[in-house]
Each structure stands twice: as C-alpha cells, then as structure tokens.
Amino acid sequence: MQRTEVLIIGGGITGAGIARDLACRGAELVLVEASDFSNGATGRCHGMLHSGARYAVNDPISATECAAENTILKRIANFCIEDTGGIFVSLKNDDLDYADRFLSSCKKTGVAAKEITVEEALKKEPMLSKEIVRAFEVPDASVDPFLLTLGNIESAREANAIALNYHSVREFEINEGVIDKVIVENLRNGSVEIFKPEIVVNASGAWANKIASLANLSIEMTLDKGSMVVINGRLTNGLINRLRKPSSGDIIVPSYSSSIIGTTSIRVDSPNENKATEEEVDFLIRETAMMIPDIAISRAVRAYAGIRPLCGSDRSCGREISRTFQLIDHSEQGIENFISVIGGKLTTYRLMAERVSDLVASKLGLSGSCKTAIDPLLSVNREDIHARIASSIANRVVRKSLLFANDVIQRCTEELRGMEVVCSCEEVLRGELSYWCNHQDVKELSDLMRRTRVGMGYCQGGLCIFGLLSTMIDHSDRDPMELLVRFIIERERGVEPVLFRGQLKEEFFKEHLINGVYHLDAYSRGEYEKDLER
Amino acid sequence: MRKILNVETDILIIGHGAAGLFSGAVLSSFGKQVMIVGEGATSTSLSTGNIIFQRDFDGNVEKRKDREITISEALMPYVFREHLDTEFINAEIRAMTAFLLPRLNNCGLVLNGSINRNQVLLTNTGFPYSCTFAQMFASKGDLTNLSEKDIALLGLLGYKDFDPDLAALLISKIMNMKNVSAYWTQISEFRRRYGMHPTEVAHLTHNDGFQEQLANAIKDIDCDAIGIPPIFSLLDYQLRMTELEKRTGREIFEVVTPLSLPGLRFHEALRLAARKEGCRLSEGLKASSLRIIGRRAESAILKGKFMDTEVKFGCLMICTGGLLGGGLIANGNKIADSFDIFQVEKMPNFTYSNTKYGVHSLIQMIANYGLKADSSMHLYLKTGERLENVLGAGSVLEGCSFPAGLGLGGALLTAWISTKNALEVLDQ
Numbered sequence: 019m020q021r022t023e024v025l026i027i028g029g030g031i032t033g034a035g036i037a038r039d040l041a042c043r044g045a046e047l048v049l050v051e052a053s054d055f056s057n058g059a060t061g062r063c064h065g066m067l068h069s070g071a072r073y074a075v076n077d078p079i080s081a082t083e084c085a086a087e088n089t090i091l092k093r094i095a096n097f098c099i100e101d102t103g104g105i106f107v108s109l110k111n112d113d114l115d116y117a118d119r120f121l122s123s124c125k126k127t128g129v130a131a132k133e134i135t136v137e138e139a140l141k142k143e144p145m146l147s148k149e150i151v152r153a154f155e156v157p158d159a160s161v162d163p164f165l166l167t168l169g170n171i172e173s174a175r176e177a178n179a180i181a182l183n184y185h186s187v188r189e190f191e192i193n194e195g196v197i198d199k200v201i202v203e204n205l206r207n208g209s210v211e212i213f214k215p216e217i218v219v220n221a222s223g224a225w226a227n228k229i230a231s232l233a234n235l236s237i238e239m240t241l242d243k244g245s246m247v248v249i250n251g252r253l254t255n256g257l258i259n260r261l262r263k264p265s266s267g268d269i270i271v272p273s274y275s276s277s278i279i280g281t282t283s284i285r286v287d288s289p290n291e292n293k294a295t296e297e298e299v300d301f302l303i304r305e306t307a308m309m310i311p312d313i314a315i316s317r318a319v320r321a322y323a324g325i326r327p328l329c330g331s332d333r334s335c336g337r338e339i340s341r342t343f344q345l346i347d348h349s350e351q352g353i354e355n356f357i358s359v360i361g362g363k364l365t366t367y368r369l370m371a372e373r374v375s376d377l378v379a380s381k382l383g384l385s386g387s388c389k390t391a392i393d394p395l396l397s398v399n400r401e402d403i404h405a406r407i408a409s410s411i412a413n414r415v416v417r418k419s420l421l422f423a424n425d426v427i428q429r430c431t432e433e434l435r436g437m438e439v440v441c442s443c444e445e446v447l448r449g450e451l452s453y454w455c456n457h458q459d460v461k462e463l464s465d466l467m468r469r470t471r472v473g474m475g476y477c478q479g480g481l482c483i484f485g486l487l488s489t490m491i492d493h494s495d496r497d498p499m500e501l502l503v504r505f506i507i508e509r510e511r512g513v514e515p516v517l518f519r520g521q522l523k524e525e526f527f528k529e530h531l532i533n534g535v536y537h538l539d540a541y542s543r544g545e546y547e548k549d550l551e552r
Numbered sequence: 553m554r555k556i557l558n559v560e561t562d563i564l565i566i567g568h569g570a571a572g573l574f575s576g577a578v579l580s581s582f583g584k585q586v587m588i589v590g591e592g593a594t595s596t597s598l599s600t601g602n603i604i605f606q607r608d609f610d611g612n613v614e615k616r617k618d619r620e621i622t623i624s625e626a627l628m629p630y631v632f633r634e635h636l637d638t639e640f641i642n643a644e645i646r647a648m649t650a651f652l653l654p655r656l657n658n659c660g661l662v663l664n665g666s667i668n669r670n671q672v673l674l675t676n677t678g679f680p681y682s683c684t685f686a687q688m689f690a691s692k693g694d695l696t697n698l699s700e701k702d703i704a705l706l707g708l709l710g711y712k713d714f715d716p717d718l719a720a721l722l723i724s725k726i727m728n729m730k731n732v733s734a735y736w737t738q739i740s741e742f743r744r745r746y747g748m749h750p751t752e753v754a755h756l757t758h759n760d761g762f763q764e765q766l767a768n769a770i771k772d773i774d775c776d777a778i779g780i781p782p783i784f785s786l787l788d789y790q791l792r793m794t795e796l797e798k799r800t801g802r803e804i805f806e807v808v809t810p811l812s813l814p815g816l817r818f819h820e821a822l823r824l825a826a827r828k829e830g831c832r833l834s835e836g837l838k839a840s841s842l843r844i845i846g847r848r849a850e851s852a853i854l855k856g857k858f859m860d861t862e863v864k865f866g867c868l869m870i871c872t873g874g875l876l877g878g879g880l881i882a883n884g885n886k887i888a889d890s891f892d893i894f895q896v897e898k899m900p901n902f903t904y905s906n907t908k909y910g911v912h913s914l915i916q917m918i919a920n921y922g923l924k925a926d927s928s929m930h931l932y933l934k935t936g937e938r939l940e941n942v943l944g945a946g947s948v949l950e951g952c953s954f955p956a957g958l959g960l961g962g963a964l965l966t967a968w969i970s971t972k973n974a975l976e977v978l979d980q
C-alpha cells in the first residue's frame with residue numbers, strides 16, 4: 019500500500035496539467051492513467067489552440083478563457099505549438115450579420131480579431147475558395163496534444179510526482195465519508211496496487227461519471243462524439259474557420275504534413291463509442307471543401323473520433339453547451355476528499371489545473387503558489403546537440419523529445435543503426451524509437467507513435483512497420499506477432515471509414531506486403547480484437 | 553487533332569504483368585503476331601514472388617488452427633470453382649509448368665532445387681521471411697532439410713529491407729525452428745547510407761570488392777547454412793550465389809524480404825521470355841478505350857506522349873491487373889473496370905464502416921471483385937452479352953487477386969488457359 023497526498027485519476031491533458039501544477043507547489047502525488055497518456059479525448063481532439071474567436075458570440079466565458087490561455091501557452095509551451103495564425107471566412111450564402119456580431123463580440127471578450135480584405139486572405143491562403151466574401155485574422159494556432167500532455171507529465175516528474183500509465187482505477191474503499199483506499203490494477207502484469215491518498219482528483223474526462231459511481235455519486239454530463247479526418251498534405255498555411263454559428267465541419271487545422279478537418283457533434287451513451295463513420299467522413303469533406311476546394315480531391319488518410327465530456331445534461335445538441343469547465347467538490351454530497359473536474363478545452367487545461375490545484379492546496383494547507391503561467395513547461399539545454407548532428411535533423415528530433423533530447427540524439431548518433439530512417443512519412447530515426455522503447459511508459463507500438471509520430475503518415479504504418487517491430491523487439495521480450503497485430507488493428511480502426519480512392523489502394527498494397535511476409539490471417543486477429551475492446 | 557497511327561496485329565494484350573507477358577510468350581510460340589502494351593508499375597514486379605500451385609487437387613484438407621478448408625477451395629481462382637474438374641486442372645498445371653520452366657531457365661531464372669512433394673514452387677516463397685522451402689531459384693541443392701541445421705541470417709547494415717534479428721525471431725517462432733541466429737556486417741559501399749532500396753543495393757553489388765567483403769563476413773560465421781537478403785538482380789544472381797558458396801564453403805540461401813527482388817526477377821525473366829518468343833512489347837502506352845461492334849472488339853486506342861495509336865486485332869486479351877495494378881478502379885463504393893464496359897461480378901455495394909468487417913476482411917472481400925469470365929476466360933459486357941474475341945487473365949478477373957485469390961499462380965494459370973482459347977478464336 020502506498021500513501022500519497024494526492025491521487026489524480028486520468029492522464030489526459032487535464033490530469034497531466036493538474037499533476038504539474040500541484041507537483042510544482044510541492045504536493046506529493048501519484049497520477050494513474052488506464053491507457054497511455056493522452057489516449058483519451060486529448061489525443062483525439064482537433065489540435066487547435068483556440069484564440070477564443072470560435073466562441074466569442076455564443077459562449078463568451080469560454081472565449082475569454084481561451085483568449086488569455088492562448089497567449090500563455092504560446093509562451094510556456096512553444097515546443098509543441100505551431101503559431102500559424104488563423105482566418106475566419108464567410109462564404110456567399112452565410113449570414114453576414116453574424117460577421118458584424120462576431121467582430122464586436124471578439125472585442126468584448128479580448129480576442130484579437132481583425133478584418134482583412136478578401137485579396138489579403140487569398141494571398142495568405144492561396145488554396146482558399148474564391149467564393150469567400152469576408153475574412154478575419156485571429157491568433158489561432160496548431161498544437162500537438164500528445165506532446166503537450168507528455169510535456170506536463172515529464173515536468174511533473176521533474177518535481178517528484180509519480181505518473182503511471184496502464185494503471186486503471188477499479189474501486190474505492192470508503193470509510194465514513196472519506197475515500198480511504200483506491201484499488202488500482204496494473205495492466206502491464208495484472209497485479210493490484212493499493213493507494214491511500216488524502217485527496218482524490220477525478221480528471222477522467224468522459225469517464226468521470228463512471229469514476230464518480232465508484233463512490234456512489236453521479237455527475238450530470240453529456241457525452242458528445244466529434245469526428246475528424248486527416249487529409250494528406252498541408253493544404254493551408256494556418257487554421258481556417260468557417261464564420262458562422264459554430265456548426266459541424268467548420269475547421270481545418272494544418273498539423274505536421276497533413277491537414278485535419280473537423281468536427282461533428284453526435285450524442286453518444288458511452289465513452290467507448292469513439293469511432294468515426296463513413297457518413298461523417300463524407301460530410302466533413304463536403305463541408306470543408308467549400309472553404310478549401312482541394313480537400314475534395316485530396317487523399318483522406320485516416321479518420322478518428324473523440325468524446326467531449328460536456329457539463330450538464332438534457333440538452334438536445336452538444337453545441338449548445340458551454341465549453342467552459344466545472345469543478346465539483348463532492349464534500350457537499352458527503353464524500354470529503356473527492357474532487358471532479360469536467361468539461362473545458364485543451365486550450366484551457368492550464369487554467370482548469372490552476373483552479374483545481376488551488377482547491378486541493380487549500381484543503382491540504384499547501385502554501386506554494388501557482389507558477390504554471392510563467393515557468394516554461396520544459397527547459398532543455400540544447401547547446402551541444404547542434405554540434406553533434408545536422409541542424410535540420412536536430413530541430414525535428416529535439417522538438418518532440420521533451421526533456422530527453424540529449425539521450426535521444428546520443429542513441430541516433432552512437433547506435434549502429436541509429437540514423438536509419440524507419441518511418442519515411444514522418445522522418446523518424448531508429449535512434450529515437452530505440453530511446454523510447456526503453457522508456458518506462460512504452461508498452462505497445464502505438465505508444466511509440468504518440469511519442470515520435472512513427473506510423474502517423476500517409477502509409478499508416480504500411481512500410482515502417484517492419485523497422486518499428488524490429489526496433490521494439492531489440493528492447494523487449496514481448497511476442498512480436500502480438501505487438502504487430504495490435505498495432506495493425508488500432509491503425510485499421512482509423513482507416514476503415516476512409517477506404518476509397520488513394521487510401522483504398524494503399525491499404526491493398528499494405529495487405530499484400532504484410533500478408534505476403536507475415537501471413538497474418540483474419541483468424542489470428544480475432545483474439546486480440548476482442549482484447550482491445552476495453 | 554492528335555495524330556493517329558494505325559497498327560494491325562493478330563492479338564493485342566493490354567497489361568504487362570505476369571498474366572500479360574506469359575500470355576504473350578505462349579501465343580508467340582504458336583507463331584501468332586502479338587503486341588503487348590502496358591503502362592505503370594506492375595504488381596508482379598512489386599510482389600514478394602511467392603508462387604504456389606497445389607499439384608493435386610484431390611480435396612486434401614489443409615488445417616489452419618481449428619479451421620479446415622480444402623486446398624482446392626483455398627487456392628483455386630473462382631472462375632474454375634464452378635467447373636472444377638480436378639483432372640483437367642492438374643493436367644493444365646503440368647503442361648503449363650513444362651512450358652514455362654525451361655523458358656524461365658533460358659532467361660536466367662533457373663530452378664535448381666527439387667520440386668516439393670505436393671507443391672510446385674516457382675520462386676521464393678513469401679512465407680514469413682521464409683527462406684527455407686523455396687529458394688529453388690536462388691540456391692544450390694534442396695533446402696527442405698534446412699530445418700535440422702544450424703542456420704544464420706546475415707544482414708547488411710544500411711539495407712533496411714532485411715533485418716536478421718526480426719527475421720530470426722519470426723522464423724524460429726512461426727516455423728518452429730530452433731538454431732536460427734542473426735548477424736550483421738558492414739559493406740564499405742553501403743557505409744553512411746541508410747534505407748537503400750533493393751534495386752539500388754542490387755546496383756552496388758556490381759562494385760569490385762563487394763563479393764569479397766560479403767564472402768569474408770560469411771566465413772566469419774560458424775554455421776553450415778547462411779541466409780542473405782536477395783540483393784542480386786536477375787542478371788547475375790545465379791553466378792553470384794554460386795561464387796559465394798564456392799568461396800565460403802557454406803550453403804547460401806536467400807531470405808525473402810518485404811519489397812524484395814524475387815518478384816522483380818520473375819517479372820524481368822517473363823519480359824525476356826516474351827521478347828525471345830517474338831512479342832512486340834510497348835511499355836509506356838496506356839490503352840484508353842476500346843471499340844466494340846456487336847459482340848466483337850475491333851480495335852483499341854493507345855494514348856502515347858505525342859500521338860495516339862489505333863490497334864486493330866483479331867483477338868484481345870485484358871490483363872490489366874487488379875485494384876493495385878490499375879485494371880480495376882474504386883468508383884464511389886463500387887469496384888469497376890477501368891474501361892467501364894465489362895461486367896463486374898459480385899458487385900454489391902461494400903460499406904466501409906460496416907463494422908462487421910475489419911479493414912482486413914473488407915479488403916479480402918473487395919479483392920474478390922473482378923471481371924466476370926466463364927471457364928474459357930471469355931469476358932462479358934455490362935449488358936450481359938458474352939464477347940466473342942475478348943479474353944481476360946490475371947488479377948483483373950474475379951477471385952484472382954491476392955491474397956484472397958491465387959495471385960501470381962492465378963495469373964499464370966488463367967493466362968495459360970485463355971491463350972488456348974485465344975488460339976481457337978483466331979482459328980475461327
């Protein structure tokens with residue numbers, strides 16, 4: 019049994035942010051995550067660092083929060099943010115009054131929006147449809163949610179926090195209105211670990227109600243599925259946003275070498291219903307192609323979906339519910355040491371974490387104050403890296419190596435095959451994979467993907483899978499066939515809704531390659547497929 | 553107006569993969585005038601080159617874990633299934649290999665090993681890095697006894713297509729073999745190069761000293777049989793492998809890798825064979841449309857860079873490959889033929905996200921779509937009419953695609969049978 023001051027449930031951006039904040043204030047804490055860090059809504063979001071503009075008209079609280087946090091995050095977490103800027107555009111038949119209300123609301127909420135001429139807009143974004151009638155520039159940006167979360171985790175660890183992935187909370191032992199023990203299953207080996215925390219923070223996003231039910235409580239929330247499609251190629255320089263009352267298919271986010279279009283909004287009953295459908299893909303392509311026509315002829319590489327846990331219930335449409343967050347102190351309901359946080363945005367995670375941490379700190383009587391708005395998330399000494407490796411490679415590798423750039427580069431330069439490019443879509447070196455294979459957090463091949471982007475490119479792991487597997491088995495004694503099949507099944511989930519045109523051919527090729535070499539048949543998959551439906 | 557060149561030939565074959573080239577070779581050997589046109593990379597040259605024919609279609613049962621399937625069911629192209637005449641098919645396969653093997657031999661693709669008991673293996677099998685049972689073309693002697701020996705796999709640093717560590721692990725696991733070990737060596741020509749393509753490597757093997765370095769590395773390994781990646785091209789792999797064995801005193805075999813050369817060698821050899829038999833091979837020309845009058849095809853238009861060609865023929869063969877080769881296209885959620893005139897068999901809409909199928913099974917399902925043909929390989933128009941002088945072969949046909957169908961084996965077998973019928977068409 020392990021004593022700790024705080025136990026945080028959930029390793030999405032919210033949990034990770036709270037862990038960092040509290041650890042920096044000197045709290046002793048453990049964070050447990052059932053899957054991999056950022057594998058919930060966080061890793062399945064649109065990757066947009068909101069300027070607040072999208073919410074200015076209808077949801078001014080969210081807009082104000084986003085505007086402030088946007089500036090802060092660009093300062094403290096620039097390693098995972100591409101400050102591309104964004105443009106809101108109205109099309110011919112859009113409600114033009116809305117554009118005027120938009121501008122005045124932005125002013126009120128502190129969002130820096132500025133109208134530009136159509137010519138200027140077309141100059142900045144040559145792929146834009148010629149049909150646009152008005153355009154506004156805003157400071158939206160593209161953010162890598164995986165890196166942002168992992169950055170917070172590592173920063174918390176630097177301040178002595180313990181963060182464990184593949185650890186799932188199963189049960190609470192409650193004694194006289196206090197959660198006395200938390201029973202956690204270690205999914206790496208099936209063992210049970212028991213924690214005895216002073217305070218429990220529930221940051222499990224869409225699963226929040228499920229966790230609350232372990233304490234016989236319930237939280238009013240609505241689950242809202244949103245799907246996105248990854249389009250091959252970076253079609254825009256910055257973010258493109260449709261200027262209208264927030265609807266589906268409004269946003270295009272450039273991310274690394276692709277463009278991500280989204281999103282939809284569909285009410286679901288369970289956080290596990292996170293699969294994008296073919297109809298959603300069709301819809302998103304059609305809608306966003308009105309702004310960037312080339313989307314209609316580009317190759318859709320993958321589709322994925324995340325579940326928004328929105329505060330409140332009984333509203334017909336997910337878009338009506340405010341995107342701000344809710345902090346629940348369950349002592350009012352009879353459980354003294356239990357706090358839940360739900361809703362919010364990736365963009366406002368730091369603010370949410372600050373509020374949660376303030377509450378926890380006051381309960382624990384901690385004196386330290388919040389520094390997360392000032393201290394950079396990670397401070398890496400990069401000085402001698404550039405001396406050891408070409409700067410084009412160094413920049414790319416350093417950016418995604420969090421605190422470990424030195425060690426990663428060392429593996430690349432000193433290991434026998436460290437400089438081999440394993441994934442040519444995303445230019446991932448074998449040395450990078452080799453470093454991460456040895457990291458305590460990595461269990462599956464897809465964990466490597468979140469950390470290095472391997473397999474995220476347009477071949478969706480088709481060609482790099484051999485190198486990926488061979489690096490992994492150098493460092494682990496897992497069964498290679500099992501690793502392979504799990505990885506393939508996970509990738510396939512996202513490819514299934516986009517099986518047409520180019521990607522259909524690509525999948526055919528992949529099937530030939532992988533089947534021709536490994537002879538995987540439908541049969542051997544069945545076992546793992548069931549296993550993966552958690 | 554673009555210029556149009558007029559050409560006449562007995563037989564026009566569209567598609568220059570295994571099916572097209574083999575058909576061409578057979579028809580030319582009967583003294584017919586054959587023109588083959590093809591554009592783009594062929595699946596044949598990209599493939600792992602694993603060709604398997606089951607020799608005896610006697611309803612043998614193959615066991616896969618707890619599921620039983622009959623061999624004939626698993627390996628027969630659909631077109632034959634309805635008219636499954638075991639005697640006939642077996643005789644055809646024997647006749648076909650009797651025709652094909654000496655010709656491939658003549659073109660440098662030499663069958664060295666013995667033919668396995670119940671399988672006719674034409675090139676390296678693609679079984680998990682599977683080196684053991686079908687290096688007939690590549691190696692000396694019969695390697696079927698390899699499983700009892702100590703074997704070593706040797707990787708070349710820089711050439712990432714072959715990873716001996718992974719291969720050793722998979723071979724020992726999947727094929728239940730002990731005594732497989734992995735080694736690496738650095739060849740000076742490869743130094744500071746990462747991730748070379750197989751053909752690039754094949755090119756570098758011509759450098760002086762390459763052979764010596766490789767031989768020295770092999771001599772350092774204390775094992776009887778040593779597997780190397782397929783690095784030599786069709787031109788000299790026979791010679792090189794023999795030389796290596798002489799120099800090292802070891803048994804050397806090739807291990808098939810994901811994008812390896814055996815498929816390319818096979819394609820090259822077929823090309824040479826077709827040429828030697830007298831085919832006219834025009835690569836880089838795409839057949840864009842066909843002129844059909846009644847139930848006969850009269851001519852085809854070929855699009856070239858500078859001018860078009862109209863080819864008149866007595867008989868037409870469609871060997872344009874499956875979805876990968878480009879003979880079939882995905883049109884919305886339908887599989888269609890790229891000329892948009894033929895009848896495609898089994899074409900219910902497929903739904904992408906109908907979760908009953910995973911991508912894997914969906915692809916297997918789609919791979920079964922293709923042009924409808926009868927057992928004499930005649931094709932049908934969309935209207936349901938049977939064409940008198942148009943035949944099909946290869947993965948463009950229903951059920952002949954890989955991995956759901958028979959892949960290369962299916963391409964060869966359907967080509968063999970349709971050539972016979974093409975000759976009949978011409979005689980009429």
Ligand SMILES: Cc1cc2nc3c(=O)[nH]c(=O)nc-3n(C[C@H](O)[C@H](O)[C@H](O)COP(=O)(O)OP(=O)(O)OC[C@H]3O[C@@H](n4cnc5c(N)ncnc54)[C@H](O)[C@@H]3O)c2cc1C
Nearest residue numbers: 028030031032052058059060063064066187223244364365
């Ligand atoms: C479609 C979509 C698009 C979005 N786009 C944007 C955007 O562009 N910009 C933006 O700012 N925001 C966006 N958001 C919002 C943003 O993604 C979320 O607000 C944010 O990621 C929530 O993070 P979280 O940590 O609260 O939840 P999650 O990331 O879901 O984390 C909860 C974690 O708890 C874990 N967990 C569950 N049960 C247990 C258990 N029993 N034991 C241990 N751990 C458990 C889960 O595995 C999960 O990892 C989007 C959301 C969606 C759904």
Ligand SMILES: Cc1cc2nc3c(=O)[nH]c(=O)nc-3n(C[C@H](O)[C@H](O)[C@H](O)COP(=O)(O)OP(=O)(O)OC[C@H]3O[C@@H](n4cnc5c(N)ncnc54)[C@H](O)[C@@H]3O)c2cc1C
Nearest residue numbers: 569570571591592595596599602839873877946947959960
């Ligand atoms: C990576 C990979 C691994 C494989 N492994 C195996 C294996 O181990 N064993 C096995 O049996 N099979 C395997 N296959 C499948 C096998 O390669 C194919 O089934 C077989 O090669 C099909 O031959 P084909 O002649 O029908 O078509 P192809 O070889 O595809 O040739 C058709 C050609 O026709 C051209 N063409 C199409 N339309 C036109 C037109 N209008 N005008 C001119 N030209 C046109 C195409 O561009 C193409 O080049 C594999 C395939 C791949 C890609």
